[in-house]
Every structure is written in structure tokens, then in C-alpha cells.
Amino acid sequence: MKKTIVWTFVGVLFCVYVGYAFSQTLADIYIQANKPLVSSTELASTPAATPEATETVSHNNITPTPEAIETESPEAVLPALPACESTDVPGIRHIVLDEGARSLHLPETDSLEVNEQVRNIVFTRAAEHTDGLFFASRYSLYRYNDQLVGFAFTFTACDADSSLTETKVLMTYDLLGGRAVAPDELFAPAFDFAAATAAVLDAVHTVDFTSLVFDTAQAVFLSNNEDGTCDEVMVPLSAYGDNWQADAYLLRYYGHEESSPSDEPAAPSGEGKYLAITFDDGPESTHTARLLDGLAEHDAKATFFVLGHRLGKTADLIERMVNEGHSVGSHTYSHVNLTAVAKETIAYQLDETNMLLKNITGQEVLLLRPPYGNRNAQVAEMAAERGMSLILWSVDPQDWKMRDARQTADHIIARAKDGEIILLHDIYASSVDGALLAVKELTAQGYTFVTVDELLDMNGGRVTGGIYRTGKGTVSK
Ligand SMILES: [Zn+2]
Numbered sequence: 001m002k003k004t005i006v007w008t009f010v011g012v013l014f015c016v017y018v019g020y021a022f023s024q025t026l027a028d029i030y031i032q033a034n035k036p037l038v039s040s041t042e043l044a045s046t047p048a049a050t051p052e053a054t055e056t057v058s059h060n061n062i063t064p065t066p067e068a069i070e071t072e073s074p075e076a077v078l079p080a081l082p083a084c085e086s087t088d089v090p091g092i093r094h095i096v097l098d099e100g101a102r103s104l105h106l107p108e109t110d111s112l113e114v115n116e117q118v119r120n121i122v123f124t125r126a127a128e129h130t131d132g133l134f135f136a137s138r139y140s141l142y143r144y145n146d147q148l149v150g151f152a153f154t155f156t157a158c159d160a161d162s163s164l165t166e167t168k169v170l171m172t173y174d175l176l177g178g179r180a181v182a183p184d185e186l187f188a189p190a191f192d193f194a195a196a197t198a199a200v201l202d203a204v205h206t207v208d209f210t211s212l213v214f215d216t217a218q219a220v221f222l223s224n225n226e227d228g229t230c231d232e233v234m235v236p237l238s239a240y241g242d243n244w245q246a247d248a249y250l251l252r253y254y255g256h257e258e259s260s261p262s263d264e265p266a267a268p269s270g271e272g273k274y275l276a277i278t279f280d281d282g283p284e285s286t287h288t289a290r291l292l293d294g295l296a297e298h299d300a301k302a303t304f305f306v307l308g309h310r311l312g313k314t315a316d317l318i319e320r321m322v323n324e325g326h327s328v329g330s331h332t333y334s335h336v337n338l339t340a341v342a343k344e345t346i347a348y349q350l351d352e353t354n355m356l357l358k359n360i361t362g363q364e365v366l367l368l369r370p371p372y373g374n375r376n377a378q379v380a381e382m383a384a385e386r387g388m389s390l391i392l393w394s395v396d397p398q399d400w401k402m403r404d405a406r407q408t409a410d411h412i413i414a415r416a417k418d419g420e421i422i423l424l425h426d427i428y429a430s431s432v433d434g435a436l437l438a439v440k441e442l443t444a445q446g447y448t449f450v451t452v453d454e455l456l457d458m459n460g461g462r463v464t465g466g467i468y469r470t471g472k473g474t475v476s477k
Helices: 012-025 028-033 040-045 112-127 193-200 237-243 246-255 285-297 308-313 315-323 343-361 377-385 405-415 429-444 452-458
Strands: 004-006 092-099 102-109 134-143 148-158 164-174 207-214 218-224 230-236 274-280 302-306 327-330 389-391 421-425
Touching: 102 112, 112 134, 112 148, 112 164, 112 308, 134 207, 148 207, 148 246, 164 218, 164 230, 193 207, 193 230, 193 237, 218 237, 230 237, 274 429, 274 452, 285 302, 285 315, 285 429, 302 308, 302 315, 308 315, 308 343, 315 327, 315 343, 327 343, 327 452, 343 377, 377 389, 405 429, 421 429
Parallel strands: 102 134, 164 207, 274 302, 274 421, 302 327
Antiparallel strands: 004 164, 092 102, 134 148, 148 164, 207 218, 218 230
């Protein structure tokens, strides 16, 4: 599937040189943050290829370091990922595993599924070169938004016979869905993106169309050149016109949270002034933490409908939510449309998430926000069997679409009235900013932000299996 380019050389110097060429493609933010393994000039006299290896020996007489001749599976050698470094990119952390002649650099995200796939890719390559002189994995980051990120992995191995192997793998991931994204999911359905790509490249490139990474300006494919080298080939997204549909992908899978008919500007109300602000699709390590800071400043309580698959790396945020008086509900394990999957899948999506949350908080999970607001009698019944209620919403600023803090805040402020449930997503910086603007201004107007549970308690209490759009009682469907 992925193009693998292999060179075999007798010449040691070329091996050394090419072994370092890979680092040129590293994302700048990462290469600056990490000490280079060793410079190419050092390498010529330091074949063990670690910064710690100061012994000078001739490359031809190298004795592999103990680390380099370990034969255990990579998982056995690397039982757990060590502390990682944060990056400037929300939701992405950088892991460095430098051990003797093996240097593994890999990304870590908030998605357990994506992390597992990344580790499989990297550790599988590492396991193929455990008896070599040198193995390194590097990656470049390509980011479209907080949700769609790509990693261009480069694996460089100098094997015991001095043969050099360079392998490149491009992967694009949907961090919210916890899944790899295939190129054909990013283009218009009938569009021949391979032909369109070939048309803008010179004939020298033979491009692998099975994978790509991209940012907001360009798509990157791998090419297998006639001279045996391998390139990352950039194609401006403008070359595809309207057939480039990464935004459509996001809307297709995540955008269609339905708007409620009651989502209309509020008439002034003389009743109590309690609002429930809710956040779906997180937790997200950067934005959610900042949101919690801001809510604490205004003494505002919120309800978080979280995705089970994000909990492995964000348990601390869940603990913080509970400790700071917020409520935590389920948004399923991996954001599935519960009306489109088998009963067993619904059960898994609910039970796995509830179990993970209970392990963190010690509390039963009683609130479910079905993805897209989609529910039917079966979903409601299965939620009821678990003691849960379905929480929809009455104010929807469509923050995921607007990505504009002021517009998001203005929408909320214009519709605020006692008992409303506000839908937001704590995976976007603009949503967090908009939420905090609205909280600040509405608090000044005399509103109090409470959790969904508290809002329901004020209005007669929560009904198991009930479906709520506002705090003012259940709706029939
Ligand atoms: Zn959602």
C-alpha cells in the first residue's frame, strides 16, 4: 500500500549522509524543540549514532551498542511512552524515545485510537530493524484544523550490512472520530483526484494516491522517482477547486447537529435567570483547560458531554471538571450516529464511555447527548435502561461552523432566557472564547450558569429516559 523506497549501498559515507537527510522534513516546531541526534560530521566518527556515544571508532568496525542488538519486540523494549513534550499545536504532543542507536520521535494526540495506530506504524518499522546500526523515525506535522491532522513519517534505517532503508508513510487522522482518513474522503465523490494531481505535476513523478497529508494550503503525496529517490510532492489545494472537500468531510461527519425549532431569539423574561451551557466533543487538552480556567473566573458551572475515546489522555481534565462543580455526561465513545448502528454498537458506545467515566469520577453517568441530536425509541429505551436521560439543546450558535468568538457569543446572548440549554464544542479556540464572552456578559446581566442536572432539579427533577431540549421539562420525541 504505502510506497517503500529502498536503497542499498556499500559506501558508508552515503549511508551516513542520507541517514541525516531525513531530518530536513521535520516540522520546524519539533526539530527546534529537540536536540538533533548528532550532526552529519559527528556521525562520520560516531557510528553508534547517539549523542551519548563519544567513543570514536571506525564505521566499518562498529560494534552495535547493547540497545541496537536487542531482539525483543519493540513493545517489550518500550513498554510505556515516557513523558512527552507539549507543542504549539493544540491536542498534539511530541514523544521522544532515544535509546542507543534507535531514535523514535512520534506524535501523541488526545485520541487513543489514533495513538494506537501511530504506535503500530512506528513500532512495526522499528521492530524490522532491531539488529541494525541505526534506526530513526521522524515525522512532519500537517494541520488542517484541530480535528484533521496529518503525519508524514520518515523511517531511516542503517542495517548491519550498512544498507540504508528509507521508508515514508503519510497518514491523515480525524482526531475527533479517532480514525484514519482516506484521500477519497476528502474530494468530491466522482472527482478523479489522481488525474487532477498528475495534471499539475511533471511526468517524472509517479505518485502514490493511496495516502496524503494536507494543511490549509496544500496536499502532499509521496512520489517514487525514476532515480530511486522519494519525494513528498506538494499540490496546492487550489488546483482542485471545489472538488477539495475537507470541509464537507467535517460537515458530513460532525456538522449536522440539528437546530431546534425553539432556537429563536428570546422574549424578555421576568422569571429566574438560570442557563445551562454545555460542551460537546471534548475534552481537548488545550482548549478545555483554558475553558475551565475561564469558567472558574466567573464562577460559572457547565456540563461537558465527552467522547469516550478521548478519555485516556484527558482524565485529569475530567477530574478537574468534577472537582470544580461541573457535570460530565456522555457523547458516546466515538461520536457515532446512534440511530444508524446496531443495538450492540449502541450498547458498546454507551457502556464503554460510562465505564471509563465512572473509573475517573466514581459517579454514575446519567446524561447522554446523542451525536447530531439523533435519537429514536431504541436509543431512548437503552439510555433509560442505564438510568440516563437524553439532553438536547435549545440554543445552537453553530460555533463549529462560524468559528467566530463574537458571533458565537452574540447568538447566545440574544437568545438567553431562563432554562435554556446552550450547545457548544470545546474543541475550538473560537468556541471557548465565545463561550467565555457570553458567560461574562450574561453574568453581568444577572444570569447564573448551572449544570444541566441543577437546571433540571430546579424544574421538578430529571426523569430517567426523558428527552430534554431545555430545563423546563421533557419533550415527547
Ligand atoms: Zn458532537
